[in-house]
Amino acid sequence: MSREERKWNNRFIAYMNMIANHPNYKGLPIQKKKDGSLSWIATAKSKVGEERIKWCLKKADELGFPHRAGVYADVMLAIHPTKWKVCQTCGRLMSLYYHYPNANFVKALNKDFHADFTDCDHIADIWDTLIESGVKKRVLAKYLINKGGLELDPDDASKEEIIDALELVCRKGNKKLLGPGAMSNFPDRYDGFHTYNRCCRSSQDKGCSKENLKSYTKDRRAYEYWSDGNIHAANQFMGSSFFDGISADHIGPISLGFIHDPRYLQPMSGGDNSAKRDRLQIEDIEKIIETYNRTKVYPMSWYSKLIWEHIFSTYKSHSGIAVTVCRDALKQNMANFMFILWTILEDCPAYGEDFLEQKLLAQHYDCFNYSYEFNSNGEIISQQPRHFTDRNQNEAERYKRIAINSVYDYNDKNNRNTNSHLNRDELKDLSSLCKELNSSHDYDECYKRLVMLVEKIERRLISSL
């Protein structure tokens, strides 16, 4: 089967339609196949290919780009409306800028910072992860400035300035530290970029190594688990001087559904964050209850609330082993929740993503508009509106991107550690929810059904405890 005949991801099909109908591409030739779908691919020698080249060079003149090597790539990047591209194979979204470390740079980063990044981790995410794990901003700034030979001052330059400068010397200069989320490929591909992204490059080109997906996004785990809580305040508290040189630890693991919130963060003793990561012990439960009584901030994300209520009311009569069983139920519930999200995205290509954004993610956007101050318990003692509105918006967009991407990550068969399990009745409810979303687009009704389905699954898990 040739590359063109592989089943294309539904999210990619929606992406193709978005691009082909976008005014930035007005006049760029594309044909339709007999079944009405878009002929995305055309070779340079074909008539369509030649016309695409003519169109692109005219666009270059409008933009003031000289006709030299790399001009197609420059034009297609400049006109791309979002600068983020969906992967045809797996549905992940990746940046079209040179934002991902190449193999040698990953090796150097992991060695120099004892980290575990892959060549699919975005450089901004790498930055945040290192800062959160206790690396000083100045040290990291100096490191990247040296690597890129940048003319910036590590004390003054912001994260954005350093990343922008590094990106530029890799894209237009001779530095090979960073590469793009998708290589340029014009006129062969309508948008000018390879259909598959960096994430699926190896499986398409060199057999089936999924090595680069193993820990595709380790950071921003709270975004990945669709955690509730004041997520921006939590990020800010993690990066504050309270955690200088020590990594922050969630008292209730977010991989089990607990919230991402400054009040539920503590300094990690011993520095072994990965060992604790998704364990749950009696002491943790007691600490969570103490925090809740003190702050009245609910400790669990909505989708695991019933299971938490059960643990809360019964843990005293439980032995240690029974707590482990509860932990497994939370883990199973998370796998089921991720499967539900994935099914909605896959089966409702037109409305699924917007529905999940409006009903689950958008409520968290507002927290990015404030800057917080804390006491040493992570309680918020004051908050001020932030003025850098562009950046706040970028952070909310990034939150959404990571949250949606992680649903695809979680459901990547090669990546999965807990299998989802819905019984026949629950699968029926899920499929009728998707049908409802596709036909009526009634977000309120679908949200009601989603909550009912999640609670039904929780009650089944509780009954088996």
Ligand SMILES: [Zn+2]
């Ligand atoms: Zn991919």
